[in-house]
Amino acid sequence: MRYSEMHLPTGREIPSDAEVVSNQLMIRAGMIRKLTSGIYSYLPMGYRVIRKVEQIIREEMNKAGAQEVHLPMVQPAELWQESGRWTFYGKELLRFRDRNDRDYCLGPTHEEVITDLVRHDIKTYRQLPCNLYQIQTKFRDEVRPRFGVMRCREFGMKDAYSFDADEAGAEKSYEKMFAAYNNIFRRCGLKFRPVEADSGSIGGSFSHEFMVMAESGEDAIVFCEKCNYAANLEKAEIAKPDADADKQKDQLAMESVETPDVRTIDEVSAFLNVSPEQIVKTLIFSADGKPCAVLIRGDHEVNEIKVRNYLGAAELELADDEMIMKATGAPRGFAGAVGIKTRVIADYSIMNLVNMVTGANKENYHLKNVNMGRDFQVESFADLRVSQPGDACPRCGGLIKFVRGIEVGHVFKLGTKYSKAMKAVYLDRDGKEKTMIMGCYGIGIGRTVAASIEQNFDQDGIIWPMPLAPFTVIVTPVNIKESDVMKASEDIYGELLACGVEVIIDDRDERAGVKFKDADLIGIPLRIVVGSKNLAQGRVELKIRRSGESRLYAVGEVVDEIRKIIAAEMNAADEAPLI
RNA sequence: CGGGGUGUAGCUCAGCUUGGUUUAGAGUGCUUGACUGGGGGUCAAGAGGUCGCAGGUUCGAAUCCUGUCACCCCGACCA
Numbered sequence: 001m002r003y004s005e006m007h008l009p010t011g012r013e014i015p016s017d018a019e020v021v022s023n024q025l026m027i028r029a030g031m032i033r034k035l036t037s038g039i040y041s042y043l044p045m046g047y048r049v050i051r052k053v054e055q056i057i058r059e060e061m062n063k064a065g066a067q068e069v070h071l072p073m074v075q076p077a078e079l080w081q082e083s084g085r086w087t088f089y090g091k092e093l094l095r096f097r098d099r100n101d102r103d104y105c106l107g108p109t110h111e112e113v114i115t116d117l118v119r120h121d122i123k124t125y126r127q128l129p130c131n132l133y134q135i136q137t138k139f140r141d142e143v144r145p146r147f148g149v150m151r152c153r154e155f156g157m158k159d160a161y162s163f164d165a166d167e168a169g170a171e172k173s174y175e176k177m178f179a180a181y182n183n184i185f186r187r188c189g190l191k192f193r194p195v196e197a198d199s200g201s202i203g204g205s206f207s208h209e210f211m212v213m214a215e216s217g218e219d220a221i222v223f224c225e226k227c228n229y230a231a232n233l234e235k236a237e238i239a240k241p242d243a244d245a246d247k248q249k250d251q252l253a254m255e256s257v258e259t260p261d262v263r264t265i266d267e268v269s270a271f272l273n274v275s276p277e278q279i280v281k282t283l284i285f286s287a288d289g290k291p292c293a294v295l296i297r298g299d300h301e302v303n304e305i306k307v308r309n310y311l312g313a314a315e316l317e318l319a320d321d322e323m324i325m326k327a328t329g330a331p332r333g334f335a336g337a338v339g340i341k342t343r344v345i346a347d348y349s350i351m352n353l354v355n356m357v358t359g360a361n362k363e364n365y366h367l368k369n370v371n372m373g374r375d376f377q378v379e380s381f382a383d384l385r386v387s388q389p390g391d392a393c394p395r396c397g398g399l400i401k402f403v404r405g406i407e408v409g410h411v412f413k414l415g416t417k418y419s420k421a422m423k424a425v426y427l428d429r430d431g432k433e434k435t436m437i438m439g440c441y442g443i444g445i446g447r448t449v450a451a452s453i454e455q456n457f458d459q460d461g462i463i464w465p466m467p468l469a470p471f472t473v474i475v476t477p478v479n480i481k482e483s484d485v486m487k488a489s490e491d492i493y494g495e496l497l498a499c500g501v502e503v504i505i506d507d508r509d510e511r512a513g514v515k516f517k518d519a520d521l522i523g524i525p526l527r528i529v530v531g532s533k534n535l536a537q538g539r540v541e542l543k544i545r546r547s548g549e550s551r552l553y554a555v556g557e558v559v560d561e562i563r564k565i566i567a568a569e570m571n572a573a574d575e576a577p578l579i
Numbered sequence: 580c581g582g583g584g585u586g587u588a589g590c591u592c593a594g595c596u597u598g599g600u601u602u603a604g605a606g607u608g609c610u611u612g613a614c615u616g617g618g619g620g621u622c623a624a625g626a627g628g629u630c631g632c633a634g635g636u637u638c639g640a641a642u643c644c645u646g647u648c649a650c651c652c653c654g655a656c657c658a
Binding site for chain 1 (some may be wrong): 580584585589591592607608613616617618619620649650651652653654655656657658
């Protein structure tokens with residue numbers, strides 16, 4: 001490719017509405033342009049990188065036995081009504097009508113379409129397992145798109161769906177995809193790790209997210225330094241503590257104290273001069289419209305996902321003032337377990353507490369020396385809180401650490417949620433009708449590209465890992481008006497092309513400084529600089545983008561050297577150990 | 580949906596508080612020419628704007644008022 005002929009509009013200014021570095025650099029490097037909120041165009045440079053990621057995905061998916069298909073983006077309402085998601089999915093599903101007034105939506109995901117496809121064509125266990133995937137545009141009408149292509153409304157996604165005859169088969173399909181995903185992200189040159197994730201309201205048994213480590217990531221990840229436990233914060237388990245019967249011996253008599261307008265943990269702690277660990281927070285939740293009290297130690301936070309999962313509720317939110325008043329007989333801020341008129345569940349954190357401080361279910365009063373069993377009963381204890389620094393690993397007891405990550409992939413055991421609702425069945429060996437067991441597996445393509453930039457940049461611009469680079473080499477003639485410089489540049493360019501290297505020659509009539517800045521910005525891994533001084537001695541300069549290192553080579557040797565470097569780096573990306 | 584902010588040249592922004600000396604500006608980018616040629620070079624000449632849109636107040640509105648749209652940020656919500 002000739003730079004002079006390429007549509008590659010680079011920019012010096014940081015766009016005013018770009019927050020994260022990947023978004024800023026993708027715009028400045030001429031990769032993308034925003035059309036409207038959450039909707040982006042890819043320019044040639046950006047699309048080349050997209051296709052690199054897609055190609056790696058294709059190769060690994062095919063290797064894992066999946067087959068590529070292409071499903072429609074416009075989907076009829078009937079399918080979604082059949083699965084129940086037409087009402088369930090909410091506003092993220094963009095709905096519209098055609099000229100005959102029929103309801104449609106833009107596909108945010110394709111479980112319905114693929115299940116419909118498979119149920120028509122797969123009739124027997126002999127056709128199973130089956131794993132189909134596609135790389136296609138999704139539309140999700142996000143409440144708040146942000147961070148450029150990282151969280152946008154229209155985006156490219158690879159989604160795969162597996163169909164199996166039984167649990168064991170489904171497990172195998174899941175493991176294959178898990179392995180394929182490891183290969184994909186490793187080959188993309190990303191620092192990532194798979195983490196346990198919440199299976200959410202879909203209710204599958206198992207789910208992993210593939211997280212790219214980055215400070216700007218929207219997800220918090222918990223991992224253990226000793227063992228390989230890693231989980232999304234919303235999923236991170238906390239081990240059940242041992243019961244400590246001894247402590248219960250020192251129970252004091254319960255007393256009521258007046259605490260005028262003292263509501264929050266901090267206020268109670270200061271007013272009564274007790275530490276937050278001694279106070280029990282009593283949160284009233286509305287679980288599918290019914291109140292439920294959740295007890296937790298004052299210095300901890302409730303993990304609403306855990307509560308929702310524990311209660312098996314479809315919808316969970318903090319109760320409104322009216323429900324609180326009805327359940328506790330007091331306004332917000334004075335709830336307590338003693339005498340409360342709701343179910344009461346408690347986090348493990350209060351299991352061994354004695355002489356607790358709680359609300360009195362009476363305005364402007366709290367209770368001191370409250371004790372479980374004696375003063376109130378708990379329906380059950382469970383892990384309901386958010387993991388925090390200092391917690392022990394739930395697997396090995398080691399210390400856990402926190403990092404932030406970008407979710408680039410998600411593998412999911414679906415079970416029979418869709419196959420059952422949509423009657424995707426087959427006949428087994430005995431001629432009996434059985435429901436297929438599904439799994440689904442997604443990768444955000446644009447997000448993977450953005451995540452790569454979040455991990456690979458410096459003050460000059462992007463630093464592509466070789467497997468994703470839009471071009472591997474850029475040939476930079478310092479001055480195109482010098483014919484010997486141009487001739488040598490063209491020769492090297494031609495040679496690289498001839499041996500299949502993706503190369504761009506910067507044949508623009510620009511000053512060297514401009515070319516260097518642009519080459520750095522767009523992040524080409526290897527740069528060959530052809531200038532008259534070195535050329536007079538038969539040499540050219542090879543500069544490595546990532547290290548900044550530069551070496552001189554004889555004109556006749558530089559192509560060989562480059563081939564060696566490329567081979568070594570691509571190999572390293574293929575064989576990099578998992579972290 | 581709640582809160583906050585911003586809309587002026589392709590891009591980044593000034594001007595608005597206190598309406599009229601600004602014929603709407605700067606930097607950068609773009610065009611042309613000359614010089615220059617290893618880290619966004621210099622000089623000169625130029626093109627480019629119904630100041631988001633619609634009303635209103637006024638002799639007079641980029642500037643004040645009302646409405647509206649778009650975009651961004653924080654939160655809530657949600658795969």
